[in-house]
Structure formats: structure tokens, C-alpha cells
Amino acid sequence: MRKKYLAGIAAMAAAALAMTGCTGGGTAPSASSGGEVTLEFAQWWEPELPAGSLRGLMDQFEAQNPGIKVKLISGPYASTKEQVVAGAAAGTMSDVVGLDGAWVNDFVKQGSLANLSDLMKSANFDESQLAAQVKLNGSTYMIPVANFVYPMFVNEDLLKTANVAKVPSNRTEFAAAAAAVTKTGKAAGWVLPLDTATPNGIQNDVMSWVWASGGSMLKDGQPNLVGNAEVKDVMTFIKGMYDAGSIAKGTFTMKEQDKVNEFTNGRVGMMIDSLAHVNLIRKENKDLKFSVAAIPAADGYSGKRGMPYASWGIGVANNSKHQAEAFKLVSFLMGKDVNATLCNSAHAFPGNTQSVPDFVNSDPIFKQAFEIYQAGTATNEFTGLPVAEDLMRSFDEEFQKYLAGKQSADEALAASQTAWEAAFKG
Amino acid sequence: MTSASLPVTGAQQLGSPRQRPGVTRKVKTTLVPYGYLTPTMVLLVVLMVIPIVMVIGYSLMDNVIMKKNPQFVGFKHYSDILTSESFWNAVTNTLFFTGVSVIAHLVIGLAFALMLNTPLLGNRTKALFRTIYVLPWLFTVAIIAVLWRLLLEPNGVVNYLLMAGHLTGTQVEWLSQPETALFAVTFINIWSGYPFYMTSLLAGLQGIPTDYYEAAQVDGASAWQRFTSITLPQLKPIIISMALLDFIWTTQQFALIWMTTGGGPLGTTEMLSTYTYKLAFSKYQFGTASAAAVIVLVISMTLAFFYVRAQKARD
Numbered sequence A: 001m002r003k004k005y006l007a008g009i010a011a012m013a014a015a016a017l018a019m020t021g022c023t024g025g026g027t028a029p030s031a032s033s034g035g036e037v038t039l040e041f042a043q044w045w046e047p048e049l050p051a052g053s054l055r056g057l058m059d060q061f062e063a064q065n066p067g068i069k070v071k072l073i074s075g076p077y078a079s080t081k082e083q084v085v086a087g088a089a090a091g092t093m094s095d096v097v098g099l100d101g102a103w104v105n106d107f108v109k110q111g112s113l114a115n116l117s118d119l120m121k122s123a124n125f126d127e128s129q130l131a132a133q134v135k136l137n138g139s140t141y142m143i144p145v146a147n148f149v150y151p152m153f154v155n156e157d158l159l160k161t162a163n164v165a166k167v168p169s170n171r172t173e174f175a176a177a178a179a180a181v182t183k184t185g186k187a188a189g190w191v192l193p194l195d196t197a198t199p200n201g202i203q204n205d206v207m208s209w210v211w212a213s214g215g216s217m218l219k220d221g222q223p224n225l226v227g228n229a230e231v232k233d234v235m236t237f238i239k240g241m242y243d244a245g246s247i248a249k250g251t252f253t254m255k256e257q258d259k260v261n262e263f264t265n266g267r268v269g270m271m272i273d274s275l276a277h278v279n280l281i282r283k284e285n286k287d288l289k290f291s292v293a294a295i296p297a298a299d300g301y302s303g304k305r306g307m308p309y310a311s312w313g314i315g316v317a318n319n320s321k322h323q324a325e326a327f328k329l330v331s332f333l334m335g336k337d338v339n340a341t342l343c344n345s346a347h348a349f350p351g352n353t354q355s356v357p358d359f360v361n362s363d364p365i366f367k368q369a370f371e372i373y374q375a376g377t378a379t380n381e382f383t384g385l386p387v388a389e390d391l392m393r394s395f396d397e398e399f400q401k402y403l404a405g406k407q408s409a410d411e412a413l414a415a416s417q418t419a420w421e422a423a424f425k426g
Numbered sequence B: 001m002t003s004a005s006l007p008v009t010g011a012q013q014l015g016s017p018r019q020r021p022g023v024t025r026k027v028k029t030t031l032v033p034y035g036y037l038t039p040t041m042v043l044l045v046v047l048m049v050i051p052i053v054m055v056i057g058y059s060l061m062d063n064v065i066m067k068k069n070p071q072f073v074g075f076k077h078y079s080d081i082l083t084s085e086s087f088w089n090a091v092t093n094t095l096f097f098t099g100v101s102v103i104a105h106l107v108i109g110l111a112f113a114l115m116l117n118t119p120l121l122g123n124r125t126k127a128l129f130r131t132i133y134v135l136p137w138l139f140t141v142a143i144i145a146v147l148w149r150l151l152l153e154p155n156g157v158v159n160y161l162l163m164a165g166h167l168t169g170t171q172v173e174w175l176s177q178p179e180t181a182l183f184a185v186t187f188i189n190i191w192s193g194y195p196f197y198m199t200s201l202l203a204g205l206q207g208i209p210t211d212y213y214e215a216a217q218v219d220g221a222s223a224w225q226r227f228t229s230i231t232l233p234q235l236k237p238i239i240i241s242m243a244l245l246d247f248i249w250t251t252q253q254f255a256l257i258w259m260t261t262g263g264g265p266l267g268t269t270e271m272l273s274t275y276t277y278k279l280a281f282s283k284y285q286f287g288t289a290s291a292a293a294v295i296v297l298v299i300s301m302t303l304a305f306f307y308v309r310a311q312k313a314r315d
Helices: A002-024 A053-064 A077-090 A101-110 A116-122 A156-161 A171-183 A201-212 A229-243 A256-264 A275-284 A323-334 A336-346 A364-375 A388-403 A409-425 B010-014 B016-059 B076-082 B085-117 B123-138 B141-152 B157-164 B181-206 B210-218 B223-251 B255-260 B272-281 B286-314
Strands: A031-033 A036-043 A068-074 A096-099 A134-136 A139-149 A152-155 A188-190 A268-272 A290-293 A306-316 A377-379
Touching: A036 A077, A036 A323, A053 A068, A053 A323, A053 A336, A068 A323, A077 A096, A077 A101, A077 B272, A096 A101, A096 A323, A101 A134, A101 A139, A101 A306, A101 A388, A116 A139, A116 A306, A116 A323, A139 A275, A139 A323, A139 A336, A139 A364, A152 A156, A156 A171, A156 A268, A171 A188, A171 A229, A171 A268, A201 A229, A201 A256, A201 A268, A201 A306, A201 A388, A229 A388, A229 A409, A256 A268, A256 A275, A275 A364, A290 A364, A306 A323, A323 A336, A388 A409, B016 B286, B076 B286, B085 B123, B085 B181, B085 B223, B085 B272, B123 B181, B141 B157, B141 B181, B141 B255, B181 B223, B181 B255, B210 B223, B223 B286, B255 B272, B272 B286
Parallel strands: A036 A068, A036 A096, A188 A268, A306 A377
Antiparallel strands: A031 A036, A096 A306, A134 A139, A139 A306, A152 A268, A152 A290
16 A cells, blocks of 8 residues: 555656656747647737637638647737746747737847748748838848837817817927816826836837937937937927826826726827727727827928837747748738738738728728828837837836926936946847 | 574575565655655745745846856846845835835734624624625735726825815825825735734634633723733734734735836835846846845745744744
8 A cells, every 4th residue: 555655656756857857948839740730829919809810810821731730829918028038038939929029139139039031031921011020130030910000199079178179280289289178177188108117108108209200219229318309309398298287197107008098088188099999999988089190290390200109020939940830820920911801800000011901991090090100100219129118117217207307308318328328238 | 501503594594584574664664754745845846946046046147048158147146236226225115115014904903803803893793894894805916906096096086085075185196106106005005915914813812711801800900901911912923923924925015016106106116026027027137136036035034034933932
């Protein structure tokens, strides 16, 4: 009897040790059995798309590529990021990964992303159909599959109540409209989320003003904040509205979803936000009358307007044993029709220049946004920068101190420049 | 004197047949306890020892994980952290947050436990209050964070009530103002944590023999004297153990801070946990983050040592 116990315990211990051994290795996630390859595809897209739509596309891919199966590893954005970071570190990154442009630089440095330029060449993939590519040192590491642009959203009723006849198109008009809406006592003029846990407000709601007027926060790919009149102008413009009380309260710890909630509930007149939220806003408040417009530019500016965008990017893991098959999935998703279908479900603008999703013509707001998108330039200077999120956070912290009156704009810019330069050096 | 000797067989000469069962049994007797311990030991090694050793190792290397061939840098990360203003800001905030939370948890938990143990209230009333008081404990941290963000937002219920009661003239940005944010997150933590004390202290109170109180009453002791001379000394072991446990848990509080303020505004709610997380998952400085984690580990181990000592003394 005892022998049996001992044998059992020994077996358990051996199994536990074997499991430990398994976790230590950097094994590739894809598996092949009997000539069939199973690709892992980690992304945050599936929960954000209508149920079953991404799986449906994967089934289509599997039918077109016998011998390749796709296993979707889905989760919310934040946990996908952590999972990809951990996978990159352990060498167990999924074969195909959903990427944010802000992560690319770090993963490339780490050597965890495959060079897509090489894979495109091997697969004879026509690069000209791609709307954009995220390149580092001349090689592509991420391809934007779907783009979410960030125009200005306007609550038409609130503007009407505030006697603002025209949607603002320059900063002076915007500040005046924001003040007028605030003066009604019914809502705040504008909303600015600066939460440091998710500091993308710096990208979407602050730097977007710089890009909308053709400005830049970089020079030759390096930080250029000190003495940058374009960035300083935006800071002083926002500070003016902050001091005037035209910005919704709670800005320092406000998150993006709070911003959308404030607008949806008719508590702010204007916001800069992703088009991805249009349907959510409509669902949550059917009576809200809103429209979209280009982000107002500096007074007198007549050049092309930059509009911030965020992408659902895609890349292939360097540790994947089936990079050719993984790239087949990438090229499938970038195909004209498939890309249009995916972007139609996501209400995003396509990564393939030839794709035209239906919603662009069928929905007036998206039609309007598509026209703005085509008239301007999709700009996101944080894409491809090292520790992009940390750059946003360090700027955010200094910007908050400036807004709170604890330092001047020049001091904030100098402190941010120092932090950014240190981050660029790695 | 004659001596007789029995013939010795070859096998007996080797001594095996008679001695083997004895030796095997001895070996078995010695090994069996280890056999029983093996699964636990393996789990402890896999889930505790290996990760801790790895993190300590990482803390001595030049930005591991992000570099393929990290270099040994000794205690550089430790000196960087210990000379960093942000780290000491996080330490100060953590100490305030933890200290106030633990004291408030104890005071509120004890007060509610005494109320629920009093003979002055009927059983139904006690059951009702017990249910109400224990509610905060039933919510997960995510729910608590969302709930209090909604309550404390400038347009939230708290400001509405304060303004309706003419206690304030403007909307207070509880979580967004540097002056109020740390107090607000500490308050939320107190609200969510006191039921743990209340439940445990109530169990402790119910275990105090009523004879003590009766004897004290006969001797003419006042209610306050009974509380300080009987109740508190009887609850002392529970209070010490729980305060130490609470201290350890609260120093590690991450989710609540991250989901309410993210360490802001202006770093006023930055804790050791959020500071470490940002180093790892925002700056990707896993070496420095590991050093910060090791410092937190040392603090926790010190507290755990006192906890174990208190437990031993109690036993």
C-alpha cells in the first residue's frame, strides 16, 4: 500500500517537475501535427468586433489554406499588451500578433518581431496596396490593418444652445465655442482626459492639436520640445481654456472612457475621439445629435491637417517556426475584400488602399469622417517611438504640473525633453 | 566450557536476508514523510522559490528581458532607486495610505463588531446590520474602483449631496485634485477593507467568556474599564495578527490605485506597487522594476516575520 502511495507521490512530483521544465523553455507556440500547422493569433480585436466576425474570417482563411488552422488568443487591449510583452520576453510570442504602433520599437529592439519586408519579398506581396507600414531601420515590422482616426466630435444641440452658429475650424473659434457652451451652465465646452495610467490623452487630445496645424514634436526623429513654438502654442491654448473653466472637471485622472461617457451624456460640447466610438455613443444615447469635423487648426493655417489615428497593427513573431504560414494570414487580412469586411465590422478605415468598406458610403457621419481623412493626413508621431507610452506619461506629468500652475510651459517642455532624451537613449 | 557454533550459510554471512527488511523499513519510514511533503515542496519551489530567485537575479542585471545578453551590474538598480525622488514619494504615499487604512480598519471594524455583539440590539437588527456592514467586502476591487469613481466624479452623487446640503459651493474633483486624491483613495480602501476586521473581531468577541464581564461588573468596573481591561486584552492577539496582515496587504495594493487614479494627479497617489508596475510595463526597465520589487519583498518579509512571531506567541 505504502509502495503505491510512494509511487503515486513520485509520479506527481515528476509530473510537476516536468511541467516546470516545460515552462522554462522558449518553445514556439505554433504546433504542427500530421502536416497541419496551427497558428496562434494574439490580439484584442475579437472582443471589440461583433461576435463571431473575426472567427468567421479565420474560418474563411482556413478554407482557403488547407493545412493551416488559426487559434485566436483574444483579450482586452491592456492584457493583450502584457501578454505580448511577456511572450516576447520568454520567446513564446504567438505566431501572429496584434500590435499597437507604440509597442513596435521596443519589440524590435528586443528582437521579438520578424522582419516583414523579408517576408513580403519571399511571398511576392505587393506592398503598394498598403496604406501604411511601420518601419524601423528601413525594414517593416508592423502593418496597420485597420485605422481609427480621431476627428472632433460636436454636440450640435449644445452648440446651438450656446448660440455657436458654426462648428469651430480654428483655435480662436474653438476656445470661444468652448467658453460659450460652458457659460450656458449645462455642460463644459471641451473634455480632456489626462489620466497617467493610460496616458494616450497626450497623443489623442493634446498633440493632435499640434499635428492638425502641420506641427511636429520631433526633429529628424528625435525629441524636439525645447523651443518648439508649435507645441508651446498648443500648451498655452489648452491652459487658457483650463483656466477659463471651459474644460470638464476631473481632467487629471480622467480616462478615455470617461471622456466618451461625458460626451455621450451631453455633459460636454466637444471632444476629440476615435470614430470607433460612434456606434457606442449612438447606442447609449439615441437622442444625441452630433457630428464630426476636422480638428481646428492654428489661426491662419491653410495647409494639410494632420489627424491622429490609432491602428490595429499586425506583425509576425520572430520565434514563430511557421513564419511563411503566419505571413499568409497577414496577407489574407490585408487583402482588398477581407480588409474591407474587417474594417466594415470595426468601423475603421482600411489598411489596404483599394478597400472601401460599405459604412463609408452608407453612414453620413462616417462619410463625413472619410472625407476629412482623405483631405488631411493620418498622423501619429508616437508610432514607432521607443517606450511610446512612457513618453506620453512623462509629458503628461509635466503638462499637468503646468496646468496646475506649478511650473511654466518652458519648464514643462524642458523637463519632458530631458525625460524623452533619456528614453530615446534607452 | 564448551562452545557450540551453528554453521553459517553464505547468505547469512552477507547478512542480507535478515537485515534487508529492517533497513528498507527504516528508509521507508524516513522517506514517507518527505513523500507526503513532496507535492507541496514542488509547488512552493515552482511558484515561490524560483520566481523570487529569478527576480532577485534580474535586479542585479542590466535591463533583463529586453536585452538578449544582459550584463551583471551589481547593486546599480538599487542605488538608482534609493536615490530616486519618485521612489521616496511612492514610499511616503504608501506609508500614509497603509498606516491610515490599517488604523481606520481597526477602529471601524472594532466599533462595528462591538455593535453587532451588544446585547442591547435584537438578533434581527444585528443580522440586518451584519449584512449591510459586510457588503463592501463582497465587491471585487474592479467594482469598488468603478463604483467610487462614479460616486466621486465631479458630476457624481457625492458632490450632488454636498451641494444640495450646502456643504460645498462647487464641484470637488475628489480624485483629480492633488490636495484630495490621496485622502480619497485611502477612504475608498478603508471602506472596502473594514469588514475583514469586523468579522474577525466579532468572532473574537464572541469567544470571550461572559464570566469575565460578570465578575468585573460585580467588582464595580465601568463599561470603559471592562472594555480596556477585558475586551482589548482578550482581542490583542487577533488585533496584532490582523493589523500585520493588513499592513502587508495594503502596502501591495495595486488594482484600486491603478483603476482610480493611476498614481496621479501629479504623483500624489503613486504607491510602491504602481511605481514598480510603471517601471516594468511602461518603461520596460525590468531590472530596475525587479530591484523595486525586491525592496517591497524585503519590507513584506520583515512584516511577515513579526506576523509569524505574533502567531507563535498567540499559540
